[in-house]
Amino acid sequence: MITATGLELRAGARILLADTNVRLQHGDRIGLVGRNGAGKTTTLRVLADEGIPYAGSVSRKGPIGYLPQDPREGDLDMIARDRVLSARGLDVMVSQLAKVQIQMSELTGSQLDDATNRYGQIEERFSSMGGYAAESEAARICSNLGLADRILEQPMRTLSGGQRRRVELARILFAAEADAGAGGQSTQLLLDEPTNHLDADSITWLRDFLKTFSGGLIIISHDVELLAAVVNKVWFLDAVRGELDVYNMTWGRYLEARSTDEQRRRRERANAEKKASALMLQAAKLGAKATKAAAAHQMVNRAEKLLSSLDEVRVSDRVAKIRFPNPAACGKTPLTASNLSKTYGSLEIFTGVDLAIDRGSRVVVLGFNGAGKTTLLKLLGGREKPDTGEVEAGHGLKLGYYAQEHETLDPDATVWENTRHAAPDANAQELRNLLGTFLFTSEQMDQPAGTLSGGEKTRLALAGLVSSAANVLLLDEPTNNLDPASREQVLDALRRYAGAVVLVTHDPGAVSALHPERVILLPDGTEDHWSADYLELVELA
Template sequence: MITATGLELRAGTRILLADTTLRLQHGDRIGLVGRNGAGKTTTLRVLAGEGQPYGGTVTRSGPLGYLPQDPREGDLDITAKDRVLSARGLDTLVAELEKIHIQMAELTGAARDAAVERYGRIEERFADLGGYAAESEAARICSNLGLPDRVLVQPMRTLSGGQRRRVELARILFGAQADTGGGQATQLLLDEPTNHLDADSITWLRDYLKNYAGGLVIISHDVELLGAVVNKVWFLDAVRGELDVYNMNWARYLEARATDEQRRRRERANAEKKASALLSQAAKLGAKATKAAAAHQMVRRAEALVANLDEVRVADKVARIRFPSPAACGRTPLTASNLSKSYGSLEIFTGVDLAIDRGSRVVVLGLNGAGKTTLLKLLGGRERPDTGAVEPGHGLKLGYYAQEHETLDPDRTVWENTRSAAPDAGAQELRNLLGTFLFTGEQLDQRAGTLSGGEKTRLALAGLVSSAANVLLLDEPTNNLDPASREQVLDALRRYEGAVVLVTHDPGAVTALNPERVILLPDGTEDHWSADYLDLVELA
């Protein structure tokens, strides 16, 4: 169980939540919703114990599994399999058994007998934790999340950000499966768990969470997931700084919230009408000295009527995203020849050639782990190829959007990150730009590392817009965005006149790009785009 009492959360001086009580109990499957920047990620971090509230207390009992939006680094030298097994402490036991097994073959006499006895004790502990059946269970979870055996034997440092995040999700779910025999169920706190998952993995996760018996709080922009899974909704209202609890499923919540908003608007209209009448009457009475006390009382009553009303809700603001008008460039601003990349003995791809012509539109497809993100990093100069070369053409100006927001410095403010992306822009020009991406006032001084996933996406896109890039390298640009902001990105893609190289799991983004060509990894095969490839986007 997780209980928060008198909870107050702030971003700078902005109040996200005030004097709020929350409770997550066994069997609760809660959808935490609200507009981007309302404080959903901050709330989940505090409930998980990875952030401190401004006020109030949070108590936790029982095991907890927390999936943040950004993948944790951890020990990057261990294999993906060991990272998953570590959820139950099996990784160290497996390593110890392998070590003793080698020793037993080399030792003799009493030393060998001692090793055999120790092997038996560790093997018994290994069996108590599920043993080899648990290893198979972990492999099944990994497979369902798009992590095949070849990925599980790789060191974590060789995996893409999306793969590391899926490993972390697999670890959390594997740990939750350990609950047996009346033990306390794991409380799961999942922040955008479907990011980087293909369609089959999302379907599997949806079924898994729908039948999960422990407590669950989930942040997601996937309305199908919310509709299938949640039996309660916490709506974080950014206007009022309050959290409304709806003890009902998603479909009923949508109806109830619409009704609540109508009621609030009606109450405010009635109160304002009465207050206006009182103020009008007070103005008439105030002209007469004998009626001054009565007039003053009417003014106080009018003020009281509207003092405790909720602020007027306006439609949630949406970032106005427009990619830059591209700077002039030559016919082929970017070329690459014979690119290959390996991490240790693991070959990602080899012999990739491509030429990005002025205004061309290219989508990169391949299974998870095929090297799509790696290719963009090579093209953007973020990593060096093992063989081959990336050659800039005449007038090249690159804009690079990284799926894990690596282009942002988490320790620098919103303003500082944007200033570094556009050092020649005027201060007022940058303020106007950030305003269109919904960053104003004190938010400009907020550290990028404290932003939500959606806010980081908007800040990274603002950096792109501040340039005059004529080639955009976009790696999953619609992740973490609410539906309205996603539509703005898709519209910006449609309108942009420069060249684009796109990596995405979002079919809508590919449709908006209307690509001319497709690059298939890991082979590097190039083909003309056709609608037949669209089915591969969600699987890629």
């Protein structure tokens, strides 16, 4: 159980949540929703004991599995499979068993007998903790989340941000199943955008897992199908009022109830404003007569009190006005790459990749998770160096790179400093106006980028692209973390952009908006003309 009392959350001087009491209980499956920047991620972090509230307190009883938007660093030298098994303390024993097994193959006589006895003792403890059955269970969860054996055998540092996040999700679910099976206190899952980086099959499996989860669950997601299938309660974080509206009902009923609430608020305000206007008009008439000044003053006070007691009417949520830049002039082929290969340790990601990005061309990179799509964009963007081959800038190349894990942002720098760094020669007032169109207030200019929500980081990174005059955009999952309205703005910007685009995405809508001409299939590096047949692979890859 998690109980918050008198909770107040702030981002700088901005109040996100004021004097709120909420509780997560066994069997609650809560969808935490609200517009980007409302404070959903901050709320989840505080409930998970990874953030400090401005005021109020949070009490927790039982284990918590928290999946943040950004992948945890942790022990980057740990093997991915061991990271999952560590949720039940099995990783150490698996390592010990492997070590003793190697010793047994090298020893003879009494030393072999001693090693065999040690192996038996460790294996007995291993079996008492679920042992091989638990390993099989972990493998099943990992497989359903698209984590192949070759990925699980790698150190965490060699994995992409999306792969590390899936390992963390597997670890959390593996621990939750153990708690449920042991008959003890159920794990409480706090999941922030858990479907990011998952393919369609993995999303379907996760949806089914959460539907039958018996512990407490709070989930932040822009996946409406997931919310409709899973949640039995909804917390709506109203960014206008700084309040949390609790709806003890399913997603479909919540949508109807919220619409009804909004209509009621508008009617109440319209009636109150009409009555207050009549009182003010009457007060103005009475105020002209000295003998009735006191009565006029009372009417003014009554009108002001009437208006101040009303909830704010929620205006339509503003949407970032995203327009990618008009591209700077460049040569016929501003970016080329030849014979690119990349290996992490003994794992070969891809080899012999050639490509030429012509002026205004539109290319989609496809491949299953772990095939190297993000790695290829990092090589093209100069974020990493290839093991073989080279990337060459053509005449007039001006590159814009959007990283799915927001690596281009400095988390310790402010919103303003990040934007100024992206466009050091731009006019300061124009940059401030640009940030305004991306929904950043003057108060947020001094807010560290690391404290922003996933959606706000996405908007800040996109603002950095727009402030440039890039003629080649490298876009890695640009629609992740965005609410539906902001996503549509990004898709519209893709349709209108006249420069070249190299796109990595699981979002079929983004591919359709791009109208690609070519596709590159990894890890083979095969290039082909785009056809509708490839669209089905977008969600699967």
